Amino acid sequence: xxxxxxxxxxxxxxxxxxxxxxxxxxxxxxxxxxxxxxxxxxxxxxxxxxxxxxxxxxxxxxxxxxxxxxxxxxxxxxxxxxxxxxxxxxxxxxxxxxxxxxxxxxxxxxxxxxxxxxxxxxxxxxxxxxxxxxxxxxxxxxxxxxxxxxxxxxxxxxxxxxxxxxxxxxxxxxxxxxxxxxxxxxxxxxxxxxxxxxxxxxxxxxxxxxxxxxxxxxxxxxxxxxxxxxxxxxxxxxxxxxxxxxxxxxxxxxxxxxxxxxxxxxxxxxxxxxxxxxxxxxxxxxxxxxxxxxxxxxxxxxxxxxxxxxxxxxxxxxxxxxxxxxxxxxxxxxxxxxxxxxxxxxxxxxxxxxxxxxxxxxxxxxxxxxxxxxxxxxxxxxxxxxxxxxxxxxxxxxxxxxxxxxxxxxxxxxxxxxxxxxxxxxxx
Amino acid sequence: xxxxxxxxxxxxxxxxxxxxxxxxxxxxxxxxxxxxxxxxxxxxxxxxxxxxxxxxxxxxxxxxxxxxxxxxxxxxxxxxxxxxxxxxxxxxxxxxxxxxxxxxxxxxxxxxxxxxxxxxxxxxxxxxxxxxxxxxxxxxxxxxxxxxxxxxxxxxxxxxxxxxxxxxxxxxxxxxxxxxxxxxxxxxxxxxxxxxxxxxxxxxxxxxxxxxxxxxxxxxxxxxxxxxxxxxxx
Numbered sequence: 027x028x029x030x031x032x033x034x035x036x037x038x039x040x041x042x043x044x045x046x047x048x049x050x051x052x053x054x055x056x057x058x059x060x061x062x063x064x065x066x067x068x069x070x071x072x073x074x075x076x077x078x079x080x081x082x083x084x085x086x087x088x089x090x091x092x093x094x095x096x097x098x099x100x101x102x103x104x105x106x107x108x109x110x111x112x113x114x115x116x117x118x119x120x121x122x123x124x125x126x127x128x129x130x131x132x133x134x135x136x137x138x139x140x141x142x143x144x145x146x147x148x149x150x151x152x153x154x155x156x157x158x159x160x161x162x163x164x165x166x167x168x169x170x171x172x173x174x175x176x177x178x179x180x181x182x183x184x185x186x187x188x189x190x191x192x193x194x195x196x197x198x199x200x201x202x203x204x205x206x207x208x209x210x211x212x213x214x215x216x217x218x219x220x221x222x223x224x225x226x227x228x229x230x231x232x233x234x235x236x237x238x239x240x241x242x243x244x245x246x247x248x249x250x251x252x253x254x255x256x257x258x259x260x261x262x263x264x265x266x267x268x269x270x271x272x273x274x275x276x277x278x279x280x281x282x283x284x285x286x287x288x289x290x291x292x293x294x295x296x297x298x299x300x301x302x303x304x305x306x307x308x309x310x311x312x313x314x315x316x317x318x319x320x321x322x323x324x325x326x327x328x329x330x331x332x333x334x335x336x337x338x339x340x341x342x343x344x345x346x347x348x349x350x351x352x353x354x355x356x357x358x359x360x361x362x363x364x365x366x367x368x369x370x371x372x373x374x375x376x377x378x379x380x381x382x383x384x385x386x387x388x389x390x391x392x393x394x395x396x397x398x399x400x401x402x403x404x405x406x407x408x409x410x411x412x413x414x415x416x417x418x419x420x421x422x423x424x425x426x427x428x429x430x431x432x433x434x435x436x437x438x439x440x441x442x443x444x445x446x447x448x449x450x451x452x453x454x
Numbered sequence: 455x456x457x458x459x460x461x462x463x464x465x466x467x468x469x470x471x472x473x474x475x476x477x478x479x480x481x482x483x484x485x486x487x488x489x490x491x492x493x494x495x496x497x498x499x500x501x502x503x504x505x506x507x508x509x510x511x512x513x514x515x516x517x518x519x520x521x522x523x524x525x526x527x528x529x530x531x532x533x534x535x536x537x538x539x540x541x542x543x544x545x546x547x548x549x550x551x552x553x554x555x556x557x558x559x560x561x562x563x564x565x566x567x568x569x570x571x572x573x574x575x576x577x578x579x580x581x582x583x584x585x586x587x588x589x590x591x592x593x594x595x596x597x598x599x600x601x602x603x604x605x606x607x608x609x610x611x612x613x614x615x616x617x618x619x620x621x622x623x624x625x626x627x628x629x630x631x632x633x634x635x636x637x638x639x640x641x642x643x644x645x646x647x648x649x650x651x652x653x654x655x656x657x658x659x660x661x662x663x664x665x666x667x668x669x670x671x672x673x674x675x676x677x678x679x680x681x682x683x684x685x686x687x688x
Contacts, residue, residue: 054501116498121501140491230474434474438474449465451493452494454470454496
């Protein structure tokens with residue numbers, strides 16, 4: 027079986043349309059990397075975890091890769107090393123990726139106490155892919171511990187040959203719009219503060235009941251993502267009023283899973299970011315008005331035709347003959363400049379909701395909670411990840427500043443609304 | 455289970471203080487939790503950089519090769535004209551300024567700058583010793599200018615280390631020091647009666663003085679500082 031699997035996966039493949047950006051943006055201080063972590067009810071045995079990783083790797087050819095340089099583009103190549111190391115967890119997750127480190131794997135596997143965590147470089151996959159990978163790893167770990175765990179939900183069947191559709195770059199497949207989408211945005215407000223030292227991040231998790239949040243959001247006629255986005259906008263608008271007289275727009279960037287829009291099985295990147303913004307120059311927005319703004323803007327932006335126009339624009343840029351034949355070092359320099367000028371300058375808050383993590387019923391009693399952490403930003407103080415499992419919703423804020431007023435404001439707002447919040451953090 | 459009296463959130467059983475407001479946890483009912491694992495690891499991972507000392511050593515060896523070759527060729531082919539001292543002194547200057555700091559990471563910046571100043575003075579002295587451009591220029595123009603610039607840089611290091619400064623303040627000091635250094639050079643040129651180059655330096659000095667006023671203004675005006683911050687953001 028293993029033989030068959032190794033033959034079925036290609037020796038090399040191109041980066042997907044979203045992934046082509048990330049290696050060029052990568053510097054020795056910052057990488058686009060994020061974490062998905064699963065907490066069990068028993069202590070993790072690193073040897074068993076290593077064995078579990080070895081068992082699942084052939085099922086995930088998209089992860090078993092190393093990044094190589096071509097003349098014009100980066101590409102992914104099958105990694106001759108079987109599995110990466112399994113290491114004790116660290117205080118500062120999502121620190122920068124160096125392509126030649128950890129046997130050239132583009133992800134790192136950690137364990138600490140009861141939890142397993144995987145930090146993944148975004149060029150490989152998105153939250154969808156990483157969550158499937160970690161859940162399958164946890165399921166295999168439990169199997170090796172003697173439990174009978176079937177596949178299903180987020181857990182992939184490791185005995186099946188990975189379908190070729192999982193390795194496909196689905197952006198060009200669905201990009202067929204002729205409309206011209208604008209992908210430029212204004213520079214927006216960023217909170218100021220004391221930057222943490224290089225490679226460090228303050229991570230604060232709020233554990234709350236999904237039902238409590240859901241009923242609050244439902245009472246306001248919005249979704250959970252829209253509800254959280256409105257709270258974040260409210261905090262940032264008020265913070266800006268205290269900090270500066272010249273008001274800028276405040277925006278929340280929300281990635282959406284395109285697999286919910288188009289039929290796709292890919293394990294590589296297939297998501298797009300939508301932007302919700304308010305301009306405080308129009309006047310002070312109440313929380314209810316912000317909720318309305320977020321709900322309306324997000325629902326308008328979720329239009330399939332608009333999404334198609336945006337991904338078509340991105341694909342057209344990738345296919346542009348002039349850009350295509352630009353040597354890789356020139357592309358890298360341009361991307362670095364573009365990241366400095368654009369990128370985070372147009373985003374005040376990043377909010378990614380992974381949704382409910384579905385695991386087989388037999389696995390649920392062994393799992394305590396799941397955690398989704400976006401990597402730290404360069405300027406954004408609130409990069410938030412949301413994941414829920416078994417009635418628990420975990421909201422994580424990754425902050426690159428020493429000040430924690432945004433976290434405090436956010437969670438105390440929820441407490442004032444009557445939500446019970448438990449806080450866990452890597453701050454000392 | 456502990457709650458923060460300030461924020462109202464439940465805290466992890468291993469928490470010593472609230473992660474949101476730093477209020478210390480005091481719960482007499484809670485047993486000692488030293489053995490309980492914290493929710494996150496407490497050990498940071500600071501990525502290592504390239505082994506700088508090793509790279510510096512390699513560059514030193516590479517730099518040695520042309521120097522040895524030039525010295526041998528000069529001594530064997532034309533021993534009367536010792537041009538190899540230019541190659542040697544230039545390489546030595548490059549080595550002291552750019553490569554030597556990688557060998558001594560913990561050396562105090564003042565001492566490091568003193569080394570650099572001495573090397574630069576010696577480098578210029580080589581040209582003086584070879585009788586280039588007359589006899590008096592080294593003691594009359596070059597050495598006083600080098601010392602003035604060196605003192606300015608020394609003050610900049612001292613001032614910068616004292617506390618964190620805004621970049622517009624740094625720009626202001628750079629231009630003030632530039633004016634001082636150029637003025638020192640002008641005085642030396644005037645004393646040495648190098649009237650042609652003297653005029654050029656007066657014009658440059660005046661331009662720098664204008665820039666000093668610009669940075670002085672932008673340093674004082676919050677609005678201009680914010681505008682510059684937006685325009686020249688790195």
